[in-house]
Amino acid sequence: MTGTRVHAYRLGVLLGDGIGPEIVPSAVAVVDAALERAGVEPVEWVELPLGADAIDSHGAHTPESTLDALAGLDAWLLGPHDSVAYPEPHRSQLNPSGTIRKHFGLFANIRPAKALPGGNAVVDNTDLIIVRENTEGFYADRNTHAGTGEFMPTPDVAIAHGIITRAATERIATTAFELARTRGKKVTIVHKANVLKLTTGLFRSVCLEIAARYPDVTVDDFHIDAMTMKLVRKADEFDVIVTENMFGDILSDLAGEIAGSLGIAPSVNSSATHAMAQAAHGSAPDIADRNLANPIAMHLSSAMLLDWLATRNDDERLRGAAKRLEQGVAATVTAGTSTRDLGGSASTTEFTEAVVAAIHAS
Structure with a gap:
């Protein structure tokens, strides 16, 4: 009740x-x-x-x-x-x-970008949500149980772990597809599987596996570099975007400015x-x-x-x-x-x- x-x-x-x-x-x-x-x-x-x-x-x-x-x-x-x-x-x-x-x-970072009437949007009618995995990926401070996942074996060499797991990807993908069902029923997977074949390749593959459970939701995918280009001109064509931690952080700042200002970007x-x-x-x-x-x-x-x-x-x-x-x-x-x-x-x-x-x- x-x-x-x-x-x-x-x-x-x-x-x-x-x-x-x-x-x-x-x-x-x-x-x-x-x-x-x-x-x-x-x-x-x-x-x-x-x-x-x-x-x-x-x-x-x-x-x-x-x-x-x-x-x-x-x-x-x-x-x-x-x-x-x-x-x-x-x-x-x-x-x-x-x-x-x-x-x-807090594994899900949900970041909408919606243009406000009279709000100085770069792309009118922008109304999308970036679903960002929040616990691992290429942000070293969040992908290890202890420590930061970042270290320097010598003063001139710095190394960071980038971690993608099936479990974390399944839960963020499920979040994205469930959210899409309440909106435009479209999910875009963003990755870099052409270069980071094992890590973001796993992210894309698992997201596509989850997509099979949602036959009513349209799914496509883009490389992160192509996605930044498409957002600048065609942000109004996207609905729910799901991606890993660092890519999601970058895309959400870009999408916020496209919608009018980072000052209107919630999460x-x-x-x-x-x-x-x-x-x-x-x-x-x-x-x-x-x-x-x-x-x-x-x-x-x-x-x-x-x-x-x-x-x-x-x-x-x-x-x-x-x-x-x-x-x-x-x-x-x-x-x-x-x-x-x-x-x-x-x-x-x-x-x-x-x-x-x-x-x-x-």
Whole structure:
């Protein structure tokens, strides 16, 4: 039965660094407005230490106390981090988002790229989702049980492992095909099997095996280099794109810009039991504390998180709140209010207030 939860959802708030303390509270404000409009009890927000402030207060960018607390929450919002600015040894460690993803086994990184009306898209009508495998591939910091998978046998030689497994590929491919069934019923597999024959060759082969279980979904595949070219001109022809870790990171940044700006690029990292909303962009320290940041990516990431919670808890009220949030963002941009990266002049605060007003008016 839907809508029978007897206590409020408890969501974690991890502000992060740079523009994080501006865009995460902005997301909290629009989520609260959407929940209220949808008739859902107010969320209990639990703020936890993370990032540079946590290094100062707890001696770690992602304290064990934070990880322990996250385990007891329904889901959480993660702001961007500026790990390259951390002092050593913290700078050389697995960064905060990687630490959380690895700790909770968040194997699926779902990254939509959708053009907003009046949002300065390179390719109009772009509406695709990149499904990125999040635990292995060619990102050395995520593909080993211990250590980073990267080492230097001599000062002049650096080596990184690139790992692809059948199990991880099967679960991300299944995620992609299940998602495609709710959208345009098309999946594109991206790989480099002509050169990386064993690793991305295995990724392509396993994805095609999973495709056979979904006869209602059209499937094709492209090499990563050809895919970047096709996205620039024909992004509107793609629906769901599934790929390994590093390729997915590169493609999602490109797709975000094609849709209008990396500032509107959302994502959710999830497993079957945990999920984390995280904007696809970085911490933008050059505009931090200036009330200039575009909070759309964090807004839409939060909407994706509400949708994930709706499915996990069989709570259609949350799905309604997610839809209202998405519509509030789109209505605000369509009405001509946007931050400067989209060609507007609104501050972070002004844009947030406009989205909240649009949600209440819906």
